[in-house]
Amino acid sequence: MITLEPVAAPDAPLARRNPVAKLAAALVFSFIMIATLDPVAPAIAVAAELAVLPLFGVRFRVLARRAWPLLLGAVGILVTLVLFAAERSGRVLVEAGPAVVTSGVLLTALGLVLRMFAVALPGVIVFATTDPTDLADALIQNAKAPARFAIGALAAFRLVPLLGQEWQMISLARRARGVDAGRNPLARLRLFVSTAFALLVGAIRRGTRLAVAMDARGFDADTPRTVARRQRFGAADVLLIAGAAAVAGAALTVSVLLGTFRPLIG
Amino acid sequence: MRGFGWRHAGRRAWAVRGVDLRVESGERVLLLGPSGAGKSTLLAALAGLLPEDSGEQEGTVEIDGLDPRKGRERVGIVFQDPESQLVMARSGDDVAFGLENRGVPAGEIWPRVDEALRRVGFPYHRDRPTAALSGGEQQRLALAGVLALRPGLLLLDEPTANLDPAGAALVRDAVAGAVDADTTLILVEHRVADALPLVDRVVVLEPGGGVRADGTPEAVFGAHGDALAAEGVWVPGRPVPPRRATAPAGDPLLAADRLGLPPRLAPTDLAVRAGEALAVLGPNGAGKSTLALLLGGLLRPGAGTVAASPALAGPDARTPPHRWRAPALARRIGSVFQDPEHQFVTGTVFDELALGPRRTGSPEPAVRATVDALLARLRLERLAGANPYTLSGGEARRLSVATALATAPRLLICDEPTFGQDRRTWLELVDLFAELREAGHGVVTVTHDPEFVAALADRTLTVSRP
Numbered sequence: 001m002i003t004l005e006p007v008a009a010p011d012a013p014l015a016r017r018n019p020v021a022k023l024a025a026a027l028v029f030s031f032i033m034i035a036t037l038d039p040v041a042p043a044i045a046v047a048a049e050l051a052v053l054p055l056f057g058v059r060f061r062v063l064a065r066r067a068w069p070l071l072l073g074a075v076g077i078l079v080t081l082v083l084f085a086a087e088r089s090g091r092v093l094v095e096a097g098p099a100v101v102t103s104g105v106l107l108t109a110l111g112l113v114l115r116m117f118a119v120a121l122p123g124v125i126v127f128a129t130t131d132p133t134d135l136a137d138a139l140i141q142n143a144k145a146p147a148r149f150a151i152g153a154l155a156a157f158r159l160v161p162l163l164g165q166e167w168q169m170i171s172l173a174r175r176a177r178g179v180d181a182g183r184n185p186l187a188r189l190r191l192f193v194s195t196a197f198a199l200l201v202g203a204i205r206r207g208t209r210l211a212v213a214m215d216a217r218g219f220d221a222d223t224p225r226t227v228a229r230r231q232r233f234g235a236a237d238v239l240l241i242a243g244a245a246a247v248a249g250a251a252l253t254v255s256v257l258l259g260t261f262r263p264l265i266g
Numbered sequence: 267m268r269g270f271g272w273r274h275a276g277r278r279a280w281a282v283r284g285v286d287l288r289v290e291s292g293e294r295v296l297l298l299g300p301s302g303a304g305k306s307t308l309l310a311a312l313a314g315l316l317p318e319d320s321g322e323q324e325g326t327v328e329i330d331g332l333d334p335r336k337g338r339e340r341v342g343i344v345f346q347d348p349e350s351q352l353v354m355a356r357s358g359d360d361v362a363f364g365l366e367n368r369g370v371p372a373g374e375i376w377p378r379v380d381e382a383l384r385r386v387g388f389p390y391h392r393d394r395p396t397a398a399l400s401g402g403e404q405q406r407l408a409l410a411g412v413l414a415l416r417p418g419l420l421l422l423d424e425p426t427a428n429l430d431p432a433g434a435a436l437v438r439d440a441v442a443g444a445v446d447a448d449t450t451l452i453l454v455e456h457r458v459a460d461a462l463p464l465v466d467r468v469v470v471l472e473p474g475g476g477v478r479a480d481g482t483p484e485a486v487f488g489a490h491g492d493a494l495a496a497e498g499v500w501v502p503g504r505p506v507p508p509r510r511a512t513a514p515a516g517d518p519l520l521a522a523d524r525l526g527l528p529p530r531l532a533p534t535d536l537a538v539r540a541g542e543a544l545a546v547l548g549p550n551g552a553g554k555s556t557l558a559l560l561l562g563g564l565l566r567p568g569a570g571t572v573a574a575s576p577a578l579a580g581p582d583a584r585t586p587p588h589r590w591r592a593p594a595l596a597r598r599i600g601s602v603f604q605d606p607e608h609q610f611v612t613g614t615v616f617d618e619l620a621l622g623p624r625r626t627g628s629p630e631p632a633v634r635a636t637v638d639a640l641l642a643r644l645r646l647e648r649l650a651g652a653n654p655y656t657l658s659g660g661e662a663r664r665l666s667v668a669t670a671l672a673t674a675p676r677l678l679i680c681d682e683p684t685f686g687q688d689r690r691t692w693l694e695l696v697d698l699f700a701e702l703r704e705a706g707h708g709v710v711t712v713t714h715d716p717e718f719v720a721a722l723a724d725r726t727l728t729v730s731r732p
Contacts, residue, residue: 133355151363155353161397162349166608172564173609178596178625178673194611201655202607206350213351216313216343217411218367228362228375 012057014240015129019138021237022130025244026122032248033118037262039111041255042118048247049121056129067124074113081109122244132157138231147225155210162206163199170198269325271475272307272316281307283324283475291418294451296461296483299471300497301658301688305454308471309421312452313343329419339368342412343421346428348404352411357399358383358392361411368415382414383407386440400550402433406440413444420445422453426460427659427686430550430714434460456688458487459502470494498660498688506693508721509700515542515724517577519677519708520561520587520599524570530556532732533570538677538708540577543699545723546712552729554712555604558681561710562601563587574598578676593626600670602680606662610654615646615665618654622673640668644694660691667695677708684715696721 009015014022033045053063064071082101090104136154139145174180174195181187214220255261271283282304289295297305310316311327314334329337345351354360361379370378379392386406390399399407405425412420422441426434434457441464445451455461468486470479479486487494487501495501517540526533531553538544538561548554559565560572566588576583578598582590587599603609612618619637628636641647644664649657654665663683670678678699684692699709699722713719719726 131355133359151353154355158353158355158397159349169603169605169608172559173601173603174611175564175592176562176596176601176603177609177611177669178593178622179611180592182591198608198610205655206347209345209347209350210353212315213345213408214353214363216315216338217353217364217415218338219363221338221367223367223369225366226369226372226375228359228366228372228379230372 009057012055012129014052014055015057017240018142018231018233018237019126019130019135020142020231021233021240022126023135025241026126028241029122029244029248030119032245032252033115035264036252036255037111037115037264038255038260039107039114040258040260041251042111042114044251044254045118045248046114046121048251049118049125053125056125058125058128063124063128066128067121070117070120070124073116077112077116078109081105081112085109134229134231137227137229138233141227141231142233148219151219152211152214155214156207159203159206159210163203166199166202167195170195170202267325267327270308270311270327271324272304272311272321274307274321275319277321280304280324280475281321282311282471285325285471285475285477287469287477287480289450289452291450292448293467294445294465295453296458296465296468297452297454297471298458298468298494298499299478300473300494300499301660303471303473305471306423309343309423309452309454312419313341313421314338315343339415340417341419341421342415342417343423344405344408344412344425346424348401348408348428351408352396352404355395355397356392357388357390357394357396357407360396360407361392361414364411364415378414379410382410385413385444386410387436387443400433401429402436405429405433405437409437409440409444418448419450419452422451422455424454424456424686426455426457431716432550438464456498456686457500459500462502495689498690500689506689506696506717506721509696511541511543511703511724513541513704516540516706518575519578520575521573522557522561522570523573525557525560525567525572526570526732527553527556527560527565527568529732531560531568532730534727534729536727538710540676540706540708541703543703543709543711543722543724545719545726546710546729547714547719547726548729549731552731554729555681557729558601558679558710558712560588562599562679563590563595564601596622596673596675597626598675598677600673600675600678602667602670602678602683604681604685606666607655609666609669613653614650615641615652615654615657616650618665618669619672622669626673636672636674640672643698644668659686660688663687663691664694667698671702676706678702678710680709680711682713682715683711684713684718692718 033042053060082105085105085108090102092100092102093106094101132154136150139150140147174191179191181191252261267285267287270285271280273280285308297308299305312329312334314337327334329340334341352360353363358379361382362375365375365378383392386409388406388410396404396407426437429437438460451464453461453465462483466482468481468483469477470486470490472478479490491501495504519538519540521537522534524533524535534557546554546557560567572586574583574587582594587595610618612621616637619640620633623633623636641650646661646664646668649661654662657665667683683695696718702709
């Protein structure tokens with residue numbers, strides 16, 4: 001089940017910050033973290049991310065549930081690299097038949113996993129603590145995004161949970177019509193494609209009706225829009241972005257000082 | 267409106283043509299006409315929602331002397347489907363959406379939102395998530411979103427067609443309470459008896475073009491009542507004849523024992539026999555649709571059992587229906603879903619009807635005979651080559667019932683088959699179900715429609731909320 005609702009306590013000090021500021025902070029942080037290939041800087045970054053989590057009002061257990069695809073990815077990276085990496089430097093730790101696990105391989109894999117978390121977690125945290133309506137409002141008011149895009153995306157977003165129910169109904173309706181795939185993988189694929197097509201047709205029709213209803217309420221008018229919910233962008237929001245850049249920068253500096261820094265380019 | 271006509275781009279026929287109509291400020295008009303007479307197109311034109319490049323126009327439409335495309339802020343429109351006209355996640359934000367678009371100063375927005383919510387009798391705080399509202403409440407909210415803009419002309423395009431009777435009553439009360447003396451109202455609605463308290467004038471469109479009748483409800487229904495009823499309008503004061511079973515029910519077909527699916531359906535016992543029409547009633551949220559899916563062998567029971575009799579399933583009666591392969595299921599139990607479009611699989615009406623028999627292994631000549639018979643029986647011959655997604659509501663409903671019958675199942679399970687149907691399709695469905703019962707089929711219908719139950723059902727089962 002896809003949930004789009006924020007999971008954080010809404011009055012936590014950092015969760016309350018302007019959504020655009022949170023998004024900018026996450027982007028700045030992630031971009032700086034992409035710059036290095038070593039395991040030290042991401043390790044510091046992940047530690048910092050987990051340390052600020054309480055300030056966002058997110059509990060660790062909730063985050064783990066949100067981020068389970070990441071955990072799955074981490075396990076995948078570890079297994080793949082440990083078994084199939086071409087470069088097998090360092091001390092041999094385990095030798096089981098064809099699988100040879102060396103310290104070099106393990107270090108590379110760990111570095112990759114840490115980087116993935118360091119880059120992805122800020123985004124997960126931002127979306128876990130931000131109401132989509134607030135984000136659209138802030139994008140329009142503080143980032144000067146076009147309302148047609150931001151509100152349109154928001155309205156479309158609201159229809160996403162309906163797609164899950166639609167998928168189930170279409171699948172059941174097909175079974176009722178005598179259509180099933182049994183164990184034949186090709187028939188399964190065909191059924192999947194045709195169900196997806198029916199879902200798409202339904203989604204487009206609903207989207208069109210929604211667009212007409214929005215235009216009927218003046219969404220396409222030339223009148224300049226006013227805003228019912230004001231989003232403020234204050235000094236604290238600037239500080240949040242600066243703080244994110246500073247922490248990421250500090251993590252890189254430590255890595256350079258320790259001599260472990262390996263730039264992505266060069 | 268003088269000599270107005272509109273043809274959608276790429277269509278040969280005019281959606282509406284030759285309409286001369288003058289509506290004074292403050293009038294409340296019920297717009298009637300058989301399916302396909304162009305009522306919705308007319309409303310869209312009045313709402314300024316037909317862009318000039320999307321079709322061809324004849325004659326003129328003016329609102330207070332202005333092209334409706336330019337005078338859009340004078341007109342508000344509420345559509346049929348609540349799901350696809352709410353924009354925001356919170357109720358108050360949704361009402362504010364139109365005000366923001368029209369550039370209403372921020373300080374005035376929230377007082378006007380609260381006023382509009384009060385006028386429609388919205389029972390919750392404005393932070394209430396729109397997803398947590400019932401269909402009737404969502405339509406009330408949509409009405410509030412339109413009223414907040416203070417339109418001089420309010421257009422309602424079958425606002426209660428997708429709602430159960432309780433939800434429809436909510437919306438009608440809201441309209442009656444919210445429309446003031448200087449709001450002009452134009453309403454499209456099949457269920458005339460429900461609409462009459464809201465209107466003082468009735469206009470009937472002629473499918474070929476023009477206006478057939480125009481006047482007070484008494485005058486219009488006095489002169490044209492019979493013709494309108496025959497064309498499918500629910501003219502008040504014309505009761506439908508009941509169709510009673512002529513023979514006692516036969517062998518049991520399907521039995522449910524403590525059947526449930528927490529948290530959607532509480533444990534339920536029921537038995538369906540051949541030659542019997544059973545109606546399943548109950549409030550919204552009682553799990554009636556879930557029960558239909560369970561009986562149809564489409565969902566695995568969470569508790570209790572569904573057992574088919576040997577009369578229905580032969581040797582397969584030992585396994586529960588949800589374990590049967592789909593072709594075997596379709597030969598024994600036919601399911602008709604609430605939304606016909608969920609069931610369409612192919613690109614033409616003919617293929618749609620042929621799909622079931624082909625999947626269950628009928629030879630091609632037999633398939634052709636079955637399809638032709640069903641096309642004729644359900645007045646769909648003219649549409650054999652049409653795409654199922656382009657059918658009108660009544661046609662789509664008839665097709666979805668026909669597809670379930672194509673594999674000749676002994677048991678038919680329908681979820682709200684008469685929902686939003688015009689009188690003609692409604693009578694045809696009752697006749698068809700009565701015929702099936704006569705021929706020894708079992709018919710189970712989940713329904714909110716008291717007239718349908720009175721006309722057809724031999725027995726009723728009421729489920730309550732779990």
